[in-house]
Each structure stands twice: as C-alpha cells, then as structure tokens.
Amino acid sequence: MQGMADVRTIAFIGTGVMGRSMAEHLLRAGYALHVFNRTREKAEPLLAAGAQWHDSPGSAAAAAEMVISIVGFPADVEQIYLGAEGIVENASVGALLVDMTTSSPRLARRIAAAAAERGLMAVDAPVSGGDVGAREARLAIMAGGTAEAFARARPVLEKLGRTLVHQGGPGAGQHCKMANQIAVAVGMLAWAEALAYAKTAGLDPARVWESISGGAAGSWALTNLAPRALAGDFAPGFYVKHMLKDIGIALDCAAEMGFAAPGLETARAAYHRVLELGWGECGTQAIYRLYSEASTAAAGGGKSRA
Amino acid sequence: MQGMADVRTIAFIGTGVMGRSMAEHLLRAGYALHVFNRTREKAEPLLAAGAQWHDSPGSAAAAAEMVISIVGFPADVEQIYLGAEGIVENASVGALLVDMTTSSPRLARRIAAAAAERGLMAVDAPVSGGDVGAREARLAIMAGGTAEAFARARPVLEKLGRTLVHQGGPGAGQHCKMANQIAVAVGMLAWAEALAYAKTAGLDPARVWESISGGAAGSWALTNLAPRALAGDFAPGFYVKHMLKDIGIALDCAAEMGFAAPGLETARAAYHRVLELGWGECGTQAIYRLYSEASTAAAGGGKSRA
Secondary structure, three states, X not given: OOOOOOOOEEEEEOOOHHHHHHHHHHHHOOOEEEEEOOOHHHHHXXXXXXXXXXXXXXXXXXXXXXXXXXXXXXXXXXXXXXXOOOHHHHOOOOOEEEXXXXXXXXXXXXXXXXXXXXXXXXXXXXXXXXXXXXXXXXXXXXXXXXXXXXXXXXXXXXOOEEEEEEEEOOOHHHHHHHHHHHHHHHHHHHHHHHHHHHHHOOOOHHHHHHHHOOOOOOEHHHHHOHHHHHOOOOOOOOEHHHHHHHHHHHHHHHHHHOOOOHHHHHXXXXXXXXXXXXXXXXXXXXXXXXXXXXXXXXXXXXXXXO | OOOOOOOOEEEEXXXXXXXXXXXXXXXXXXXXEEEEOOOHHHHHHHHHOOOXXXXXXXXXHHOOOEEEEOOOOHHHHHHHHHOOOOHHHHOOOOOXXXXXXXXXHHHHHHHHHHHHHOOOEXXXXXXXXXXXXXXXXXXXXXXXXXXXXXXXXXXXXXXXXXXXXXXXXXXXXXXXXXXXXXXXXXXXXXXXXXXXXXXXOOOOHHHHHHHHOOOOOXXXXXXXXXXXXXXXXXXXXXXXXXXXXHHHHHHHHHHHHOOOOHHHHHHHHHHHHHHHOOOOOOEHHHHHHHHHHHXXXXXXXXXXXX
C-alpha cells in the first residue's frame, strides 16, 4: 500500500507554545519539517533550526508524507483541514493526517471520512501534559483512528510523548481527552470547594492542605495547583477560557449520547462565573478565588468560626 | 497544673475495625488500657492482650488519665460523652478527652465546653487513612483544641499516625476532616463521570484509565478505587452510607456558615441515588455503577459511538 514506508517529511501546523516544543523534538529526531502558523513570528525559531515555511496549511501538507496539527479551537481545526487551501484537499497521495488539538469527536470523524474519500488516513491524537509535557516529550497521547493509521503514526508520536494509547476508531482519541477533561474539571471543584470551606470555617487552608493532600483526598491538582492558588498565584498553566471550551465540547457530546454529567454541569457553572468575573485569562486554579471570595463575603469578612 | 504528667493510662472507647488496630498500637507502646465497646466480643482480642473491660464509657473514663474514642455517628459521640454514665461526667479530674470519630464541629465544641466546666481538656482528632492506615499506624490526624490540650495529646497520637496537624481550636479537627471529605466526595464524581462518559462513548474505560491516570486528571481515588470499580468490585473500603453521613455533616456546616458548596450538593444527590438503588453497604466506588448503568440505559445498551 502507498505511503506505508517510514515517514521522513512532516508538515507541522500550529507552532504555539505546545506545537513549537513538539516540532523541535521532531527536527531533532531528523524529520524534515514544513511549517505553517497563523503568525509567522512564532515559527521563526523553527525556521532558524531548518524547518521550511509555507503560506498555507495546504501548501505545507502538499510537501509532506504526514501532517501534524495542534491549533486552538475546533473552528480552527475545521478551517485548516476542510477549508480553502486546506489540508485534506491538498495533502499528497497516501499522506497521514494527525490532529493533536483538543477538539470535538464529531469533527474528528468528519475529517477522517473526508480524508478517506481522498485515500488519506487520519488520526485524532489530543494530548495531556501541558507545555512542560510538550517540552520534555512526556505527553500522554490519546489516539483515535484505524489500527493501520495508528500503527503508521506511532513511531512519530513516540518522539513526543511517554504514554501513547490507541483508544479506538476515529474520534476515540478526542472522546478520551474529553474524559480526561471531565476528571480535571470536576476534580478542580473538589479541592477548591474543600479548601475554601476550611477557610470559611476559620482554618488555615495551607495547614489543611498538609493534613489532606497525602491521603484519599489527594490529587495531581491538589498537589500542584492548590498551593499556587493559596499563594495568590493565578497565572495560567491551563487557561480558564480553554477549560470552558473543553467543558462545552464534552457536554455537547454527553447530550448527544444522552449521558447525564451533573458534576461537569456544576463545573461549567462555576467556571462560567469565573469567566464573568473577568478571570478567563487566569489559570484554572482561579476557581479557588471564586469560592474563597464568595465565602469571605458570606462569612462577613472571613472571621473565625472554628 | 494537674494532669500534665505524661499519660500512662488510657480509656479506649470503640473497638471496631479502626479502634481495635489503634488500641493495639497503644498497648504495644506500653499504655495501660481500659476499654468499652457496645458489643463486648469485638474487644476480646484486646482483653486477651491485657486491656481491662468496663461496662460503660464513664467507668472506663474514671479509671484513666486520657480517653480516646472512635465510634460510629455523631449521636454515638454525644451519647458516650454527654449521656448517662458518660465520659464528661465521670472522667477523673484533669483528664484529657480525645474524640477521633468523624463527627460534627458543633458537637466537638459542645463537648469541649462541657469538659472545660469540669476542668477537663478536650481534643477533636478525626483521622483519614482507613483501616489500613489504622493498622499500619500511618493515619492522618487532624486535631482541634487548645494548644495545651494538643500538646498533651501529641505523644499518644504520634503512636497512631504519621501526619499529625493541629488545625485550631475546638472543632477545627472536625472542620478539617469535613474539608477532606468534600475533596473525597466531589473527587469521586470526577473520575466516575469521566470513565462512565468514556464507556458510553464506546471506549474501553480501562484503556482510558491508562491514558489519564498519570496526568492532570490523576487522583488517589482514580489510582486506587477506579480499577476496583472497573473490575466490578464494589466491596467496601469506605461505605456509601458513611460517605453520606459525612456529606450531611459538611453540608449542615456549610449552610450554617453561608458557604455555597455546589460540588458537594451534586455529590450528595449522586450518593443518595446510590443508596436508593440499595448499594449503601457498598464501597464509595459504587458511584461508578450508578453512572455506568444509567449511561448504558441511555445509550440503548452501550453500543459503540466512537
């Protein structure tokens, strides 16, 4: 079958914080890169390192055996794959298309179907692990697509992550990422509500953290994000506005399937309030600020009740 | 001041699964134990190891310099401390009273006040870590009481736990435990909703677990309880009915303080449904069963949608 030889040439679409680190790993691993990004400046370090610039996603795709994309929103994914001068229309015969954006399962299936019509293979492969995971090539990569497409993508994806799991057919990678985001979003409520409750009761939340973080209440977020929130550090690791995007996709999928997600609905309401308060550009730990400021108001200035 | 010498004689009230292991540690550490339990059989191994039996909490308390209790519900705590033949009325002058039951902060304050009227000191010191933590003397102990009472209790409590933190005045230990339970209860929603979503979408939840358990979605519960749930093992580590008891106490406290706890409200509704389905004697991981059976119904038999 065409295109089953090892991939050597990759079109990389989207060279933001995540994409740039990932593209660097591929350059270092010896792949020839053709890059496109909405703002060219962000691609400059890659161009200096030997990548070749293209003026459209389609032009980059036409020059490569494989396309990897990681952009912002589902609308961006739709545009670069299915829009004018898009990837599906312009990719070379037999090319493998891998979208690593967190996007909708339904769109992933549409792209896979459109790709198949042109004899192309598609994999949806969103990631978790954030900018640090991308930099250190230890992302968790959740892949959806045919077994054949996954097998072909595997050697390249292994350069980018540590946990690479084939979750099922087209869209399954995105569904797995939605499951991840559900656990993340609802898990944020868990520690934020717990520590804000303690603060309202007059306890020192940092001391409560000492008591609870090592046991059954423990989580990655309690260990890593709660201390930032308690220190008043709401700088983004993962943006509130992106959390809301992902919650919206997951709730749409849940509604389509008739799956009730009361925890996630509660998280959406809380994050929506965080956004309304003007903290959309904060990190997701800003949810603690919502709870603790609300409780300070309710408690009449947070006087001790313990 | 009276009673400030090192404690050598302890009354231990409540020798259930947790209490028996804890009492054994104290016997081994050389303390003389006077025990009471509602059903005497459960105390027999301790009596065989040298503890002395009493027919009431008050009688045991009268024979000791310190009282430790760990019983079932707040009503039991109220009964043994403030009821007829109770601890507060019968404790010897200068005794130190330490309740380790998960109970209400308000009751802890009432007991401390009643104790103070008789010249006794009281500490509320609930724990997390479960039966395994009790057996291995690595409980997290969250203490409330005066600095003086805590200092006096510390050498004894150190025989029972690994993380011993003074959280504040009377009731603060219970408030900290409530914070722990909020994080636990809402955190259970997080992974259960995530994995049931994935199952509804046609994914294999065990494979999704592989992708998400090591990252930002990770938690103690996802690591330790989700695999049991996925294997159909709903045997109790921590009972659903006890989770509901603790959620009820926490929500009462939240209401008193005017603290909004939407995540915990959502968890209560879900666990209440678990109870209604007859799974109150199951472990808390039965919440996954609720989600996944509901979703199987919604999905018309769980056919693949990925």
